[in-house]
Amino acid sequence: MKKRILLLAGGQSGEHEVSLMSARSVLAALPRDQFDVTPVVISKQGRWLPPTDTARALETGEAQGGGDLVLHRVASAEGYDAVFPLLHGPMGEDGTIQGLLTLAGIPFVGSGVLGSAASMDKVMTKQVLASAGVPQVAWKLATRRDWKDRPESVKQSAEELGFPLFVKPANLGSSVGISKVSRPEELTAALDLAFSLDRRVILEAMTRHKPREVEVGILGNDAPIASPVGELSFDADFYDYETKYTAGRAQMHIPARLPQDVAKRVRDLALTAFRALDCAGLSRVDFFYVEETGELFLNEVNTMPGFTTTSMYPKLFEAAGISYSDLVTRLVNLALEER
Ligand code: ATP
Ligand code: MG
Ligand code: MG
Ligand code: MG
Numbered sequence: 001m002k003k004r005i006l007l008l009a010g011g012q013s014g015e016h017e018v019s020l021m022s023a024r025s026v027l028a029a030l031p032r033d034q035f036d037v038t039p040v041v042i043s044k045q046g047r048w049l050p051p052t053d054t055a056r057a058l059e060t061g062e063a064q065g066g067g068d069l070v071l072h073r074v075a076s077a078e079g080y081d082a083v084f085p086l087l088h089g090p091m092g093e094d095g096t097i098q099g100l101l102t103l104a105g106i107p108f109v110g111s112g113v114l115g116s117a118a119s120m121d122k123v124m125t126k127q128v129l130a131s132a133g134v135p136q137v138a139w140k141l142a143t144r145r146d147w148k149d150r151p152e153s154v155k156q157s158a159e160e161l162g163f164p165l166f167v168k169p170a171n172l173g174s175s176v177g178i179s180k181v182s183r184p185e186e187l188t189a190a191l192d193l194a195f196s197l198d199r200r201v202i203l204e205a206m207t208r209h210k211p212r213e214v215e216v217g218i219l220g221n222d223a224p225i226a227s228p229v230g231e232l233s234f235d236a237d238f239y240d241y242e243t244k245y246t247a248g249r250a251q252m253h254i255p256a257r258l259p260q261d262v263a264k265r266v267r268d269l270a271l272t273a274f275r276a277l278d279c280a281g282l283s284r285v286d287f288f289y290v291e292e293t294g295e296l297f298l299n300e301v302n303t304m305p306g307f308t309t310t311s312m313y314p315k316l317f318e319a320a321g322i323s324y325s326d327l328v329t330r331l332v333n334l335a336l337e338e339r
Contacts, residue, residue, distance in 0.1 A: 002036045003081040005332060008097070010041040010049075010063050013089030014176035014197070018245070020061050022307035023086050027058070029309075029325040035332065038080075040073075042066075046091060048073040074100045082335045083108040084328075086307060089173045093304045094120035109335045111303040115279040119301040122170045122202045125277065132276035134269055134298050137288070138205040141170075144195050154203075158187055161205040166238075167191055169198030173302065175241045180206070207297065211288035213239060214256050216270045217305075217316040218283045219327075221334055224274055226267035227316035231256035252312060254319045262289065265296055273301055281334050284313045 007030075009023030010016050023039060030037050041049045041057040047066030049057060057063035074097065077083065083106055085097050095117035101108045111119065118124045123141045130136065140157040147154050158165060158181070167190040169177040177197040179190035194201040217227035234250040236243040243249045256263065270285035284305035288297045305313040314324050322330070 002034060003332065003336070004036045004079060005030065005038070006077055006080040006083045007037055007039045008042060008083060008085045008087055008092075009039060010043060010057060011087040011089070011092040012042070012044060012046045013087070013092060014172060015088035015174045016044050016063075017061055018174055018306060019086055019088050019092070020058060020063075022311065024058055025308045025324070026084065026086055026328050029328050030332070031325060031329060034329065042070055042087070042092075046070055070097070071100065075104050077101075077104065077106060080106060082106065082332055084332065084335075085110065086304065088304055088306075089176075090120070090171050093173070093302075094171060107335045109331045110281040111277075111279045111283070115277050116303050118277045119279060119283065119303045120171050121200065122168060122300060123200060124170075125301060126202075128276055129273055129298060132272055134273055134276070135296060136299075137207060137297050140203045142191070142201050142203065144199045144201075147191055147195050147201070154191065155184070155187060158203055159184070161203055164206045166204040166206060167194050168202050168204065169194045170200035170202050171198050174244060175239060178238075178240070180238050207288055207290050207295070209290050209292045211290050211297070212256075213286065213299075214258065214266055214289050215284055215286045215312050215316070216266055217313045218270055218274045218279070218285060219281075219317065219322075219330065219334075221280050221337060221339055224271060224279075226270055228255040228319045229258060229263045229266045230254040230312055230316050230319075231258075232312070252315060254315055258289070262294070262296065269296065269298055273298060277301055279303055280339075281331055282313065284316075 009019045041054040041063050043063040043066035048068045049066045095113040098113045098116050142154045164182040167179045177194050181187050181190045213232045214229050216229050218224045231253040234243045274283050284302045286299040309324050317327050
């Protein structure tokens with residue numbers, strides 16, 4: 001019997017368009033002799049699109065408006081054997097959809113409520129990983145309330161970290177809302193922007209030298225494996241939205257040109273992080289490598305990484321001998337696995 005799969009894409013976050021790009025690739029790659037796949041696009045307003053609107057959204061790469069609340073439709077998606085929530089950012093990658101699916105008793109691809117929520121929030125990730133002994137840059141948390149009532153203390157936190165520093169919404173992705181702040185005068189605009197997108201904001205020290213950015217894919221549930229390490233290079237101050245999604249602006253190097261012991265440390269730390277955060281299925285774990293000092297810092301864990309055929313995560317596993325179509329098949333099977 002073919003497994004019936006519901007593929008969810010789009011969603012309410014700033015990464016709506018990215019998700020639709022990934023969904024097109026996954027939809028084309030899931031083997032039809034094993035799976036009956038139904039795509040559903042969630043609009044930017046969080047509404048469930050009927051089939052014709054879903055097809056149009058997949059084509060145009062964006063969806064507004066729409067019908068029923070996701071809440072009502074997900075809870076009654078009982079006819080499916082598994083759901084592939086190919087959603088990034090808040091209301092998709094953060095444990096919310098995962099909670100609904102858990103309540104509904106439907107298996108799904110990727111991390112559960114805990115792993116999704118803990119990995120989505122950059123502050124929570126830092127706290128959990130600090131207790132697991134994973135090296136990270138210095139950081140401070142500020143809440144919207146802090147910024148409103150005690151702006152001087154937020155600025156004080158920034159001074160303590162030193163400039164340049166990074167200001168980020170705690171729960172987002174694709175570099176949306178992230179600023180590199182080189183001077184104190186740029187701080188207010190960066191914080192205003194981040195707080196317009198999230199109630200929690202993280203301030204992060206920058207590594208002393210511009211870091212190399214290396215990433216590793218993790219695949220599995222309770223016995224996860226790590227892919228080869230990849231590296232991103234780009235001609236920009238940092239890996240911002242434009243650099244991420246403009247063709248030709250960034251280059252992928254797989255495997256990364258790293259000393260063997262560094263590559264091994266990256267893979268080991270990524271597996272430690274995956275377990276500490278209780279991730280499942282897949283994650284892309286990103287690091288900063290400071291060549292000058294040999295230091296390695298874990299930057300973040302993405303529980304639903306970009307998934308087009310040219311995205312880093314599938315490319316990393318392709319280098320390990322797992323084709324894109326095998327990879328998506330394995331992910332669905334991991335969702336169905338008894339644990
Ligand atoms: P993704 O799309 O991978 O989910 P994101 O939106 O979660 O990304 P980050 O990975 O935290 O954002 O940061 C985006 C980019 O900003 C990094 O890839 C890096 O280029 C730069 N950056 C972020 N934090 C730091 C830091 N502490 N030091 C140096 N560079 C940083
Ligand atoms: Mg991220
Ligand atoms: Mg992300
Ligand atoms: Mg990132």
